[in-house]
Amino acid sequence: MHDLKWTDAEKKIARRVFDAALQRELAQTLAAFKVRAADTSSPDTMWPIEDWLRDRRREIDAKYDYRYSQLDLVFGRLLRERRIEEKDLDGLAPDKLDAIRRVAAF
Amino acid sequence: MHDLKWTDAEKKIARRVFDAALQRELAQTLAAFKVRAADTSSPDTMWPIEDWLRDRRREIDAKYDYRYSQLDLVFGRLLRERRIEEKDLDGLAPDKLDAIRRVAAF
Numbered sequence: 001m002h003d004l005k006w007t008d009a010e011k012k013i014a015r016r017v018f019d020a021a022l023q024r025e026l027a028q029t030l031a032a033f034k035v036r037a038a039d040t041s042s043p044d045t046m047w048p049i050e051d052w053l054r055d056r057r058r059e060i061d062a063k064y065d066y067r068y069s070q071l072d073l074v075f076g077r078l079l080r081e082r083r084i085e086e087k088d089l090d091g092l093a094p095d096k097l098d099a100i101r102r103v104a105a106f
Numbered sequence: 107m108h109d110l111k112w113t114d115a116e117k118k119i120a121r122r123v124f125d126a127a128l129q130r131e132l133a134q135t136l137a138a139f140k141v142r143a144a145d146t147s148s149p150d151t152m153w154p155i156e157d158w159l160r161d162r163r164r165e166i167d168a169k170y171d172y173r174y175s176q177l178d179l180v181f182g183r184l185l186r187e188r189r190i191e192e193k194d195l196d197g198l199a200p201d202k203l204d205a206i207r208r209v210a211a212f
Binding site for chain 1: 132135136139140143144146147148149152153155156159160163
């Protein structure tokens with residue numbers, strides 16, 4: 001599953017889809033943070049934001065792993081979470097699409 | 107220095123001054139947090155808030171240590187940081203005031 005060879009054309013598609021999904025998730029996280037901070041009116045609701053930020057940062061760091069050996073897992077997860085759509089992956093060869101769909105369905 | 111015996115009347119004063127200073131510092135921290143969060147418009151400025159919150163929480167936890175063996179150090183520091191004034195301590199016996207001033211001047 002991790003022996004997939006990515007052509008230059010596929011790498012270009014992968015990079016674009018990956019970066020767009022990452023930017024969307026960062027923007028969502030920032031928006032959620034700002035809502036939460038604005039709603040905070042006491043230390044009891046402020047302190048837990050530290051843990052929330054750490055968890056979000058770690059999750060995003062772990063999820064967006066741009067190594068070709070990991071990309072099928074990354075895109076499969078993003079597809080499962082509906083952060084990307086199958087049509088975003090148009091242009092990838094069937095071996096990648098199959099691997100990604102298999103992960104997405106898991 | 108830590109063998110000071112706090113009378114009931116002194117404990118009452120200490121508790122009031124301690125709690126008021128803690129509430130002021132928490133309120134200042136909350137206000138600073140909200141300004142910082144409102145000014146945040148990118149992940150690059152959002153992520154460092156995690157460390158800032160942790161540092162602030164740890165500093166406050168360490169500073170506000172309500173043990174009678176520590177109170178001269180606590181009030182000395184608060185006096186040095188101008189978070190309390192000498193007149194707030196009116197009613198404490200000279201042994202406590204001396205110890206507190208010595209810490210404040212250090």
